[in-house]
Amino acid sequence: MRVAPYNPDSLDMSDGNPTPSSRPTAIDLVAAAVARVTPRALHPRIDAVRHDVRQMVRSLTVDKTHPYSSPGSTVDAPPPLDEISIVSALLPASLAERYDAIRRDVRSMTRGVRGEKAPVTVDRKPSADTARAENPSQGASTEPARSLQPRKMRVVEVRRETQDASSFVLEDPSGAAFSFAPGQFVTVVSHVKGETHRRAYSISSLTSELPRFAITVKRVDGGLVSNHLNDTVRDGDTMEILGPSGSFTLAAAGPAAPEQLWLFVGGSGITPIFSMLRDALAKHPWTHVTLVYANRAKDTVIFREALDEVSREYGARFRHLPVLERQDPYAEVTGRLDQETCAAVCEVLEVPADAQCFVCGPEPMMDAVRATLLARGVPREHIHEERFTSPQKRTHDAPASRGGHKLEIRYGRNGRKSLVTRPDQTVLEAGLEAGLDMPFSCTMGGCGACKLKLVSGSIDMVEPNCLLESEKAEGAVLACVGCTTSDAVVEVP
Ligand code: FES
Structure with a gap:
């Protein structure tokens, strides 16, 4: 099953994670002080150690029955190490806020003096809804529409994970912030042999490593982009990305992290899971993780x-069951x-019927896992899946008459815009070109952020995409992979 479409507005992504951080404790302050005088490489x-000590102290001071007697209760996630200000923690709350504001301003001024662009911490562009509310008669937003232009990231490191897979550590060269929730992916826009290609690759790093983050790319037999990236991208190169996108995150399992997290993975499906499992172990002391x-x-x-290191670090809280096709003591x-x-x-393993399961890997494996879990009585809504479809596999005979039609886009209570689509222009491209603030994220049919309702006419979409059959039956269409095949009217939800 596909989980609910990702809605960035529903998450506090200030530290890249929906869980709010607590104020630093004495342990956090000691760790921050030690970090100030040691090389960055030692910070992880x-x-x-900070997490271990926090857990130890907590186990001595908190009622031992927690969390099993109150699974709904939450434990505050500690603030990221690099963001702890010792001075601010020692000041009274009223002065600490002022101090933090001054610290931010000074940091931003220093960046300005150095000629670096200030980090994007606040989106100053009014939301589509605000713009419409202020100017309903005009319909379209008065601000420039979001652009389909990808963001340029610098490759700061290339790590060979196996013979066939590499991780690319990226950062915004301007110093601008980037945030994500573990389990999400970015769309990499590559230019190979004169053509532009888009592919989704999951983020494999932790939010605590921001502003840097890593994607991991495994070669696909005959895969144009995966081989191009593995063969040609080097430290210092530029990579173009869109996103992050996707709702394959721990939030899909509910507001509180589960006590038992079951992960079923095949091959490169480990990429989002690797980020997710380490995040869950580090931030939710009551969560036990099993990885197959x-x-x-x-x-x-x-x-x-x-993964061996994770096993050593978390002991009984992390169980790893390697499955290999070839005989091997491993x-x-x-x-x-x-x-x-x-x-x-x-x-x-005695997977319980109320298990929260995340599944990512090749289609046959995912089908087998889903069938097995359903047979054990695990509810559909507890099975969270991430499926990536290689565009080479897409079997879609596009009708000859894509584009060149009248399209009316309705939004808000009274907003509407009429335009004429160009041949092979997607509804998203047409809407953005007309100045509309259309929602989108991955631009390749994988996240559902650009979902529209088809009121009349017909729109042809690249298949497969992330829409469920039931959504299609209700008239949902994806603007990023949909082209008009007749005059049409659509509604932005
Ligand atoms: S933008 Fe992700 S599906 Fe259209």
């Missing part, structure tokens, strides 16, 4: 050593993760 280690990770052979296991289960193997694994 210091942060890990299927691969062909040991040397194709992405993040193999890093494997706990040998064979493909088909329905039979999956059923046996679930039986041995």
Whole structure:
């Protein structure tokens, strides 16, 4: 099942995570002080020790029955290490706010003096709704519409994870902020042999590593973009991205992180899961994670050593069951993760009927896992899946008459704009060109952010895309992969 479309407005993404951070404790302050006088490379280690000590102290001071007696209760996530200000923590609350504001201003002025662009911390552009409310008669936003132009990121490091997979560490060269929720993906816009291609790649790093973040790309047999990135991109290069997008995040499991998190993964499906599982272990002390990770052979296991490190760090809270097709002492289960193997694994691991499960990998594996979990009584809404479809696999015979029609776009109570689409121009491109502030994120049919309601006429979409059959039956269309095939009227929800 696809989880509800990602709605950036519903999350507090100030630190890239929907969970609010608490004020620093004495332990946080000591860790921050140590971090100030040690090289940056040691910060992750210091942060890990800080989390351990916080947990230890908490286990001594909090009622031992927590969290099992009150699964709905939450524990504040600690503030990110690099954001802790020792002075601010020592000041009274009224002065601390003022001090933080001055600190931010000075930082931004320093950036300005250095000639760097100020980080984008506040979106000053009025939302589409505000603009419409202020100017309903005009219809379209008076602000320039969002552009389909991707954001340029600098590649600061390329890490070879396996023979076939690389992680690319990216950052905005202007210093502008970037935020994401673990499990989300970005759309990479690549120019190969004179053509522009878009592909979705999941973020594999942690929000605590921001403003840098990493995507991991595994080669696909004959894959134009995955091979191009693995073969040609080097440190210092520029990569163009859109997003982040996607609702395959822990928030899909509910407002509080689950006590038991079950992850079923095949091959490069580990990428979003790797970010998600480390985030859950670091931020939610009551969460236990089980990872069932299927691969062909040991040397194709992405993040193999890093996962061993996670096991050492979190002990009994992290259980990893490697499944390999080839015989190998590393494997706990040998064979493909088909329905039979999956059923046996679930039986041995005693996956409970109320488990919250996240599944990512090749289609046959995902189908087998879903069928097995449903057979064990796990409700559909507890099975969260991320499916990426390679455009090469898309089988779509586009009608000859795409574009060149009258299109009316309705929004708000009275807003409407009429335009004529050009041949092969998507509804999104046409709307943006006309100055409308249309919602979108991935621009490749993968996230649902650009969903519109078709009121009349016909729109042809590239298939497959992320819309459910039930949504299509209700008249939903995706503006980013939809072209008019007759005069049409659509509504922006
Ligand atoms: S923008 Fe993501 S589906 Fe259209």
